[in-house]
Amino acid sequence: MFAYTQIFYLMKKTLFFLIFIICSCNNQEKKNLPNILFAIADDQSFPHASAYGFKQVNSTGFDMVANSGVLFNNAFVAAPQCSPSRASILTGKNIWQIEEAGTHASHFPKKFRVFTDILEESGYDLGYTGKAWAPGNWKIEGWERNPVGPEFNKHVINNNEIDISEIDFFPSGISSKDYFKNFLDFYSSKESDKPFFFWYGGHEPHRNYDYGSGVKSGKDIADSFPPQFLPDNNVTKNDMLDYLLEIDHFNNHLKKMLEYLEEIGELDNTIVIVTADNGMPFPYAKANLQEYGTHVPLAISWLNKITESKITNDLVSLIDLAPTILSLVGITNPVEMTGKDFSEILLLKDSKPIRNFVLTGRERHTHARPDNLGYPSRAIRTKNFLYIMNLKSERWPMGNPVPKNSKNDSLESAGLKKYKSLYPGYHDIDGSPTKTLMMNKNAMVGNENLFEIGFNKRSKEQLYDIINDPECLNDLSKKVEYAEVLESLKNKLVNNLTIQKDPRMFGSEIFDSYPRISTMRNFQGFNERGEYNEKYKN
Numbered sequence: 001m002f003a004y005t006q007i008f009y010l011m012k013k014t015l016f017f018l019i020f021i022i023c024s025c026n027n028q029e030k031k032n033l034p035n036i037l038f039a040i041a042d043d044q045s046f047p048h049a050s051a052y053g054f055k056q057v058n059s060t061g062f063d064m065v066a067n068s069g070v071l072f073n074n075a076f077v078a079a080p081q082c083s084p085s086r087a088s089i090l091t092g093k094n095i096w097q098i099e100e101a102g103t104h105a106s107h108f109p110k111k112f113r114v115f116t117d118i119l120e121e122s123g124y125d126l127g128y129t130g131k132a133w134a135p136g137n138w139k140i141e142g143w144e145r146n147p148v149g150p151e152f153n154k155h156v157i158n159n160n161e162i163d164i165s166e167i168d169f170f171p172s173g174i175s176s177k178d179y180f181k182n183f184l185d186f187y188s189s190k191e192s193d194k195p196f197f198f199w200y201g202g203h204e205p206h207r208n209y210d211y212g213s214g215v216k217s218g219k220d221i222a223d224s225f226p227p228q229f230l231p232d233n234n235v236t237k238n239d240m241l242d243y244l245l246e247i248d249h250f251n252n253h254l255k256k257m258l259e260y261l262e263e264i265g266e267l268d269n270t271i272v273i274v275t276a277d278n279g280m281p282f283p284y285a286k287a288n289l290q291e292y293g294t295h296v297p298l299a300i301s302w303l304n305k306i307t308e309s310k311i312t313n314d315l316v317s318l319i320d321l322a323p324t325i326l327s328l329v330g331i332t333n334p335v336e337m338t339g340k341d342f343s344e345i346l347l348l349k350d351s352k353p354i355r356n357f358v359l360t361g362r363e364r365h366t367h368a369r370p371d372n373l374g375y376p377s378r379a380i381r382t383k384n385f386l387y388i389m390n391l392k393s394e395r396w397p398m399g400n401p402v403p404k405n406s407k408n409d410s411l412e413s414a415g416l417k418k419y420k421s422l423y424p425g426y427h428d429i430d431g432s433p434t435k436t437l438m439m440n441k442n443a444m445v446g447n448e449n450l451f452e453i454g455f456n457k458r459s460k461e462q463l464y465d466i467i468n469d470p471e472c473l474n475d476l477s478k479k480v481e482y483a484e485v486l487e488s489l490k491n492k493l494v495n496n497l498t499i500q501k502d503p504r505m506f507g508s509e510i511f512d513s514y515p516r517i518s519t520m521r522n523f524q525g526f527n528e529r530g531e532y533n534e535k536y537k538n
Contacts, residue, residue, distance in 0.1 A: 033122075033123065033124070033195040033329055033330075034195060034269050034270060034271050034302060034304070034305075034328065034329060035195050035196045035197075035198075035261075035266060035269060035270040035271070036119070036124075036195075036196070036197040036198070036270065036271045036272075036273070036325060036329075037198050037200065037257060037258075037261070037270055037271070037272045037273070038197065038198065038199045038200065038273045039061070039200040039202070039250075039254050039257075039272070039273065039274045039275075040086075040089075040131075040199070040200070040201050040202070040274075040275055040276060040277055041202050041204065041205065041247065041250050041274075041275070041276040041277070041297075042082065042131055042201070042202060042203050042204060042205065042206040042276070042277060043082075043205055043206045043207075043276065043277070043278060043279065043280055043281045043286055044205055044247055044250075044276035044279070044280060044296065044297060045276070045279040045280040045285055045292045045293075045295065045296065046073075046075070046279075046291075046292075046295040046296050046297050047297070048243075048244065048247060048280070048297065049062045049063065049066070049247075049297045049299075050062075050063055051063045051066035051067065051071055051299065052071075052073075052297070055223075056219065056223050056224060056225070056240075056241070056244055057244040057247050057248060058247075058248045058251065059247060059248070059251045060251050060252065060254075060255045061250070061251035061252070061253070061254025061255040061257075061258060061274065062251055062254070062274050062297060062299055063251075064255065064258055064301075065258075065272050065273075065274050065299040065300065065301045066274075066299035066301075066309070067309055068301045068303060068306075068309055069272070069299060069300050069301025069302065069306045069309055069346075070299065070300050070301070070306060070309070070310055070311075070312060070345065070346050071298075071299050071309070071310070071311045071312070072297075072298035072299065072300075072312055072314070072316060073311060073312065073313045074295075074312075074313055074314065074315045074316065074383070075275065075295070075296055075297070075298035075316050075317075075318065076294045076295055076296065076315070076316070076317050076318065076358045076360060076381060077276075077277060077278050077279075077294050077296055077317075077318050077360065078094050078095055078317060078318060078319050078359075078360060078361070079095045079102070079278070079294075079360065079361060079362050079363075080278045080279055080285075080286055080287050080288055080289060080293035080294050080360070080362055081104045081278055081286070081287055081362060081365055082104065082131075082134065082135065082277050082278065083101070083104050083105055083106070083133060083134060083135055083136045084098075084101065084102050084103060084104055084362075084363070085277040085278050085318070086132075086133045086134070086277055087101035087102065087108060087112075087133060087147075088102075088318065088319050089277075089318050089319065089321055089322065090114040090115060090116065090133060090147055090148070090322065091112045091113065091114055091115075091319075091322065091337070092115065092319050092320075092321075092322030092323050092335075092337030092338060092339035093112070093319060093337060093338045093339070094319060094338055094359060094361065094500060094502075095361050095362075095363065096361060096378075096497065096500065096501075096502035096503065096504065097338060097500055097501070097502075098112050099112075099514075100514045100515070101136070102361075102363060102511065103363040103364045103374065103511055103514050104135075104363070104364055104365050104366070104516075104518075105135040105136055105366075105516050105517055105518040106136055106137070106514045106515055106516060106517065107136060107137050107138070107140055107141050107514070107515065107517075108133060108136055108137075108138045108141055108143065108147055109141050110141045110142040110143055113334075113335045114147045114148075114322075115322040115325060115326055116147065116148055116149050116197060116199075117147075118326060118331060118334050118335065119197050119325075119326075119329070119331075120149070120197075122329070122331055123194055123195065124194065124195050124196060124197045125190035125191055125194045125195070125196045125197070126148070126149030126150060126196070126197050126198075126199075127149055127150050127151075127152050127186035127190070127196070127197075127198050127199070128146070128148045128149055128150070128151060128152065128198065128199035128200070128201060129151075129152045129153055129177065129179050129182035129183060129186070129198075129199075129200055129201065130153070130175070130177055130179055130182075130200060130201035130202050130203055131201035131202070131203050132146040132147070132148035132149070132151070132199060132201055133146055133147045133148055134146075135517065135518055136517060137515075137517045137530070148199045148201075149197070149199065152182040152183070152185050152186040153177055153182055154182065154185065155177070155178040155181035155182050155185060156176045156177060156178055157170070157176050157177070157178045169213075169216065171209070171210035171213040171217075171242075171245065171246070171249075172208075172210040172213075173207065173208045173209040173210050173213070173242070173246065174203075174204060174210075174246060174249050175202075175203035175204065177203070178253075179200055179202060179253040179257075180253045180256040180257060180260075183198060183200065183257050183260075184260070186198055187260075195329075200253070200254065200257065202249075202250035202253065202254075204246035204247065204249050204250045205243045205244075205246035205247050205250065205280070205281075206246075206281060207281045207430045207431070207432060208431075209239070209242035209243065209245075209246065209432075210242065211238065211239070211242060211433060212238055212242070213241075213242050213245055214238065214240070214241025214242040214243075214244060214245045215238060215241055217245050217248075219241045219244065219245065221234060221237050221238065221241065224237035224238070224240045224241050225240075226239075226240050226434075227282075227284075227285075227292060227471050228471050228473060229283070229284040229292075229450060229453055229454060229471050229472070229473060230282060230283065230284075230434060230438075230450065231434070231437055231438060231450060233437070235433050235434065235437050236433075236434045236437065238433070239282070239432060239433050239434045243280060243281075243282075254274065258272065267303060268303040268304045269302075269303075269304050270302070270303075271300070271301075271302045271325070271328060272299075272300065272301045272302070273298075273299075273300050273321065273325075274297070274298070274299050274300075275296055275297060275298045275299075275318065275321075276296040276297055277296075278293060278294070278296065279292045279293040279294060279295065279296065280292060281430040281432065282429075282430075282432065282434055282435075283398075283429050283434065283435055283438055283454035283455065284453060284454040284472075286429075286430065287362065287365045287398070287428045287429065288362075288397075289360055289361070289362060289377050289378075289379040289386075289388050290386070290388070290464070290472040291386065291464075291466065291470055291471065291472050292471070292472075294360045294379070294381070296318070298316070298318075300346055302328070302346070305328075305346070305347055306346055306347065308349065310349075312345055313383070314342070314345055314351075314353045314354065314355070315353065315355045315356065315357065315358050315381070315382075315383065316342055316345075316354070316355065316358070317339065317340075317355070317358040317359070317360075319337070319338055319339035320339040320340050320341070320342050320354070321339065322337055322339055323337050323339045323340060323341045324339075324341050324342050324343050324346075327341045327343045328343050328346070338500060340354045340355065341354070342354045356382060356383075357380050357381060357382045357492065358380070358381050359378070359379070359380055359381075359493065359496060359497070360378070360379045360380075360381065361376075361377060361378045361379065361502075362374075362375065362376070362377050363375075363376055363511040363512075363514075364511065364512070364514070364516070365399075365428040366399065366427045366428055366518070366519075367427070367516055367518075367519065367520045367521045367523065367527065368396075368398070368399025368400060368426070368427035368428045368521075368523075369395060369396065369399055369400050369523060370400065370523045370524040370525040371512075371523070371524070371525030371526045371533070371535075372512070372516060372520070372523070372525070372526050372527055372533060373392075373395065373512050374511060374512055375390070375392060375395055375396075375397050375398075375428070376390075376391040376392055376504055376511060377389065377390045377391060377397075378391070378493060378497060378502070378504070379493070380489050380492060380493040380496075381466070382489070383466075384465065384466060384467055385463065385464065385465060385466060385485060385489060386462075386463070386464045386466055386472065387461070387462070387463050387486060387489035387490060387493060388461065388462040388463075389460070389461060389490065389493060389494075390458050390459070390460055390461070390462070391504055393457065393458055393459060393460045394457070395457075396426070396457060397428070397455075397456075397457065397458050398426040398427075398428040398429050398454070398455055399425060399426045399427040399428040399429070400425060400426075400523070401425040401426060401455075402424060402425035424436070424439055426439070426455055427521070429454070429455075438450060438451055438454060438455070439451070439455075453473065459475070459477060459478075461477045461486065461490070462475050462477050463475060463476040463477040463482055463485065463486050463489070464476065508538055509536040509538060510536060510537060510538060511536075512533060512536040513532050513533045513534065513535070513536035513537040513538075514532065514533075515529075515530050515531050515532050515533075516529065516530070517529065517530050
C-alpha cells in the first residue's frame with residue numbers, strides 16, 4: 001500500500017512539474033512575442049511628415065519611427081475613404097472582395113476574418129483608442145465588439161489643456177479624447193505576461209478645423225504651400241496650416257506612447273506602425289483615386305529586429321500590413337489574404353520588391369447623388385504611372401451640384417426649399433473654406449481649371465505620369481504617344497480585378513444596393529437610411 005502511495009505521489013509530482021514547465025514555456029513564448037503599436041491618422045496625405053522633408057509639420061512621433069526603422073515612399077491605401085480603407089487593412093483584402101465593408105459607412109460582414117482576432121487567438125491582448133473601424137454598423141452583422149478590438153476611450157483632455165507646439169488654447173476641431181492616457185489605461189489592464197496589439201486611431205487631421213488655429217499656434221503662413229490643384233491664396237494656406245496643426249496633435253500623443261514604452265523597457269520589442277487611412281480632406285484628395293487621395297505616409301520600426309534605418313521606394317499596399325504583421329509574429333497562412341507579406345523589406349538590408357503595382361478603388365462615399373448611388377472607380381499605380389477607370393463616368397464624381405435658379409441663387413426663391421440640406425452640393429468633398437472658395441468662380445480668377453479638375457465630370461479613363469506630374473494635373477489618356485502605356489495598364493487592371501472576382505467586372509451593381517448608416521440627404525430616389533436598395537441587389 002505504501003509503495004502504491006509513493007508511486008502515485010511521484011506521478012502526481014511529475015505531472016505538476018510537466019504542467020509547470022509547459023505553462024512556463026508558454027508564458028516565455030508569449031513574453032518573447034513582440035508587442036504591436038499601430039497608429040493610424042484620419043485623413044493624412046503623403047508627404048505631410050517632416051521625415052519626408054515637409055518641414056511645415058511637427059510630426060515628432062512619425063519621425064521617431066522613421067528614423068529608427070523603415071520609411072516608405074510608396075505606400076497606398078486600398079480606398080480613399082475611412083471605413084473601406086480600414087476594413088481592407090483588417091482583412092488584407094481589396095474593397096471589391098469584402099462586400100458591404102468595401103463601401104463607406106455600411107456594414108462589416110462577420111464572415112471576413114480580421115488579423116486582430118487572429119492575434120488575440122495567438123495570445124495577444126487587444127485594445128484601441130480613438131477611431132477604430134468606422135463609420136459603419138458592425139453590431140448588425142453579429143460582432144460583439146468593433147472588429148479592431150476592445151475600446152479604451154474613457155479619458156478626455158481636462159481643463160482645455162493641450163500640448164502642441166506649446167500653444168495655450170484648444171482648437172475646436174481636435175478631439176477631446178486623451179489618447180495617451182487611454183493607452184496607459186489599456187496597458188495597466190492587460191495581462192502582464194501577454195504581448196499587446198494596440199490601435200491608436202487619432203481623429204486628426206479629419207475635419208472640421210478651427211480656422212486660423214495653425215497661424216495662432218505659431219505656424220507661418222509664408223511657409224504654407226498648398227498642392228497645385230488647390231488655390232494659392234491665404235484662405236487655402238490657412239486651411240492647410242490648420243490641417244497640419246492637427247497632424248502635430250496626432251504625433252504628440254504618439255510620441256508620448258513611444259517614450260512611455262521606452263521608459264518601461266518595452267519599446268525595443270514593440271513593432272510600431274504609423275500610417276493614415278486615406279488622403280487629406282481637401283478637393284481632389286480624399287475620396288479621389290488620384291495621388292493625394294490614396295498615397296499615404298508609412299513608417300515601421302522594431303528596434304530588436306530592424307537595427308539599421310532605411311528608406312524604401314518599393315510599392316506597398318496597406319492590405320499588405322495584415323499578412324506582414326502575422327508573419328512577423330510567426331503566424332503563417334491563417335486565412336486567405338490578397339495582401340502580400342513584405343517582412344523581408346523590413347528585416348533584410350537588401351530585399352526584392354514584392355510588387356510592381358498596387359490596386360485601389362472606390363464606391364459610394366457619402367449620400368451625394370439621387371438614388372444613393374456611388375461613383376465606382378478602379379485604379380492601378382506603378383512606380384511611373386497611375387491609370388484610373390471610371391466605371392460610371394456619366395455621374396458627378398464628387399456628388400451632384402445643387403439645383404439652382406439661373407436668375408437667383410436662393411434655393412427658397414426657386415421653390416426648392418426642400419433642397420436646403422443639399423447645399424452646397426458636391427458632398428463627396430468635405431465642407432471647408434477651400435471648397436467654398438473653389439466653388440466661388442469670382443474668387444477663382446486665374447485658376448478656373450482647378451474647379452474643372454476637382455469638381456466636374458471625368459472621362460472614362462485617366463492616365464498620369466507620376467514622376468513628372470505627382471499632383472495629377474495633366475491627364476494623358478487622350479494622347480496618342482501614351483496609348484500603349486494606357487492599354488497595358490488597363491489590361492493589367494482588368495485581369496487582376498477579374499481574378500479577384502470584382503462584381504463590377506461581371507456587370508453587377510450590387511455595391512449600389514448596400515445600406516448607408518450615416519446621414520441621408522434629400523436627393524430624389526432611394527434615400528432610406530440603413531436599408532438595402534433592392535433595385536441594385538443583383
